[in-house]
Amino acid sequence: MTCTAWIDAALTSARPQAVGALLRYFRNLDIAEEAFQNACLKALKSWPQNGPPRDPAAWLIMVGRNVAIDEVRRTRKQEALPADEAISDLGDAEEALAERLDGSHYRDDILRLLFICCHPDLPATQQIALALRIVSGLSVKQIARAFLVSEAAMEQRITRAKARVAAASVPFETPGAMERSERLAAVAAMIYLIFNEGYSASGDTSELRKPLCEEAIRLARLLLRLFQSEPEIMGLTALLLLQHARAAARFDANGELVLLDDQDRTLWNQKMIAEGLALIDKAIRHRKSGPYQVQAAIAALHSRATRPEDTDWAQIDLLYGTLEIMQPSPVVTLNRAVAVSKVRGAEEALRMIEPLGERLSGYFHYFGVRGALLMQLARNDEARVAFDRAIALANTSAEAAHIRMHLDRLIRDSQPSGKNASEK
Amino acid sequence: MLYAILCYHDEDLVGSWTREQDADVMSRLAVVQDRLKKDGRLGPVARLLPTTAATTLRKDDPPVVLDGPYAETKEQLLGFYVVDCENLDAALGIARELGAANPGGAYEVRPVGLFQAGGDLK
Numbered sequence: 001m002t003c004t005a006w007i008d009a010a011l012t013s014a015r016p017q018a019v020g021a022l023l024r025y026f027r028n029l030d031i032a033e034e035a036f037q038n039a040c041l042k043a044l045k046s047w048p049q050n051g052p053p054r055d056p057a058a059w060l061i062m063v064g065r066n067v068a069i070d071e072v073r074r075t076r077k078q079e080a081l082p083a084d085e086a087i088s089d090l091g092d093a094e095e096a097l098a099e100r101l102d103g104s105h106y107r108d109d110i111l112r113l114l115f116i117c118c119h120p121d122l123p124a125t126q127q128i129a130l131a132l133r134i135v136s137g138l139s140v141k142q143i144a145r146a147f148l149v150s151e152a153a154m155e156q157r158i159t160r161a162k163a164r165v166a167a168a169s170v171p172f173e174t175p176g177a178m179e180r181s182e183r184l185a186a187v188a189a190m191i192y193l194i195f196n197e198g199y200s201a202s203g204d205t206s207e208l209r210k211p212l213c214e215e216a217i218r219l220a221r222l223l224l225r226l227f228q229s230e231p232e233i234m235g236l237t238a239l240l241l242l243q244h245a246r247a248a249a250r251f252d253a254n255g256e257l258v259l260l261d262d263q264d265r266t267l268w269n270q271k272m273i274a275e276g277l278a279l280i281d282k283a284i285r286h287r288k289s290g291p292y293q294v295q296a297a298i299a300a301l302h303s304r305a306t307r308p309e310d311t312d313w314a315q316i317d318l319l320y321g322t323l324e325i326m327q328p329s330p331v332v333t334l335n336r337a338v339a340v341s342k343v344r345g346a347e348e349a350l351r352m353i354e355p356l357g358e359r360l361s362g363y364f365h366y367f368g369v370r371g372a373l374l375m376q377l378a379r380n381d382e383a384r385v386a387f388d389r390a391i392a393l394a395n396t397s398a399e400a401a402h403i404r405m406h407l408d409r410l411i412r413d414s415q416p417s418g419k420n421a422s423e424k
Numbered sequence: 425m426l427y428a429i430l431c432y433h434d435e436d437l438v439g440s441w442t443r444e445q446d447a448d449v450m451s452r453l454a455v456v457q458d459r460l461k462k463d464g465r466l467g468p469v470a471r472l473l474p475t476t477a478a479t480t481l482r483k484d485d486p487p488v489v490l491d492g493p494y495a496e497t498k499e500q501l502l503g504f505y506v507v508d509c510e511n512l513d514a515a516l517g518i519a520r521e522l523g524a525a526n527p528g529g530a531y532e533v534r535p536v537g538l539f540q541a542g543g544d545l546k
Contacts, residue, residue: 013436218440224476228492237476269443271537278477278535281512282491285479 007047011040014057015137016222020109021061022068027172029116029162031068033134038071039064057106107226108174110135114219115183116165118190126161128194128212133158136215146198146212148205184227188236188292191219195240202396204255206247213244224279234283235293241276242299245269257398261308273303294323313342330356334369346376364393368403380410426467426545430501435474457540464546470506471538478534481516483523489516494532502529506536 015036022032039060053059117131129147132138138146144154175183198212220237227233249263258264280300283293298319305311320336334353341349350373353366360366371386387407394400441449460466475493482488505522509515512533519531 009434009437009440013434214440218436221436221439221474221476225492228476229490234491274535274537275473275477278473278512281535282477282479285489285512 020113035064035068231283238279238296245272
């Protein structure tokens with residue numbers, strides 16, 4: 001690896017910690033980000049000559065802080081701005097140049113940095129964009145590409161999000177245990193959102209959006225390293241790894257979605273699967289179950305099946321049952337119904353999803369599953385109605401194409417086979 | 425004399441390698457390994473999962489299980505075992521048993537991602 005590549009990697013991995021600490025000093029996101037940028041510029045000059053520092057994050061924090069303080073002093077001389085408000089603890093920063101960074105401090109720094117990105121005032125898309133920009137350090141251009149919007153639009157979205165965060169009061173005190181665990185839950189949910197943003201991409205855009213999945217996994221690992229004994233963070237990381245392990249098999253050469261049953265399982269990333277399974281193993285020891293752990297356990301059962309018919313659907317049914325209690329939602333019940341259809345037949349599954357019709361009347365997957373169950377029961381006319389509705393609700397061309405495949409089969413099957421053969 | 429060669433690197437960095445980059449490194453290593461194996465100089469080779477997958481057993485009385493890798497710097501790496509277990513609990517069971525025979529210090533239990541038994545040593 002070349003020297004600059006090493007530096008890039010070191011800067012990226014030090015970023016959350018460094019920006020988090022700088023934010024604690026300056027209490028202003030823009031100043032913290034700029035200080036970090038300036039420190040990176042100095043690193044690019046200094047590190048190739050002097051070699052890498054032992055602790056790159058500490059180096060960047062110290063240099064970034066000094067540069068920012070110089071900057072404020074200069075501005076103050078030129079324009080006599082009320083800079084003291086911008087820097088709350090200038091005195092402290094001046095005297096503690098060689099302050100040792102202690103672990104628990106920057107654990108909260110990073111959590112705070114992630115937490116301000118998931119401010120409840122921000123819509124999900126802004127939360128994700130802000131986290132990718134501030135915590136991950138992706139460029140606006142990279143984020144715009146992943147979201148399939150123009151750079152200008154993304155720039156505006158991030159600026160707006162930053163303004164909202166600045167207007168809201170950001171909690172700078174060290175959080176108590178309760179508050180810490182609330183923050184952790186909010187941040188975990190945001191990381192899952194980032195992942196889903198990449199995971200739910202259609203085939204033609206999945207390559208572009210893949211970095212979102214990878215970034216989510218990186219953030220989950222980062223969180224897990226900070227909170228090593230949190231079974232739900234183990235569960236979240238496992239869930240993301242197990243789902244992302246299937247990435248290479250999820251779309252065919254034409255970019256069409258390939259369902260789990262039809263995927264070429266040799267394309268699954270066994271390294272990620274091994275890591276996901278190991279994390280579930282660790283989480284289970286805590287006997288403190290939670291939604292991420294249960295979802296990861298379901299994903300693990302799929303990963304363990306070498307062939308689709310080896311899948312332990314009975315166990316998956318049970319796990320969805322647990323999830324229904326923890327996190328009741330019609331979508332969970334719908335997923336459970338798929339497992340039920342494999343264990344106890346389509347009829348029972350259909351009975352299970354019947355009451356969901358009203359709440360899921362705008363949900364593509366509801367009609368996809370319903371159609372498939374009706375088709376298994378040879379209720380073809382009803383199946384066709386459900387599939388038509390699914391196509392109308394499809395979010396991506398891949399989803400629509402998949403349902404159309406079912407419809408084609410229905411039409412083919414409903415023709416007398418003899419006639420079919422003679423036509424060909 | 426047998427030597428253990430312990431591999432250190434930034435796991436974030438290595439973890440962010442693409443499949444192709446990873447395969448590239450592994451194939452370059454395989455060239456060296458194959459030669460060593462032919463010469464009867466290569467024992468087992470293991471690639472460990474990231475430290476986030478690690479669990480540590482402090483061999484205190486009673487032993488304490490902690491999530492995460494062994495992070496202290498006051499003790500030194502003195503040896504290692506590779507054991508085949510159904511799950512983490514079973515591996516920790518073995519670690520406890522070993523710990524009872526030799527108290528003090530700690531065992532870091534880390535899943536092995538890739539294992540090659542290696543050849544017969546001369």
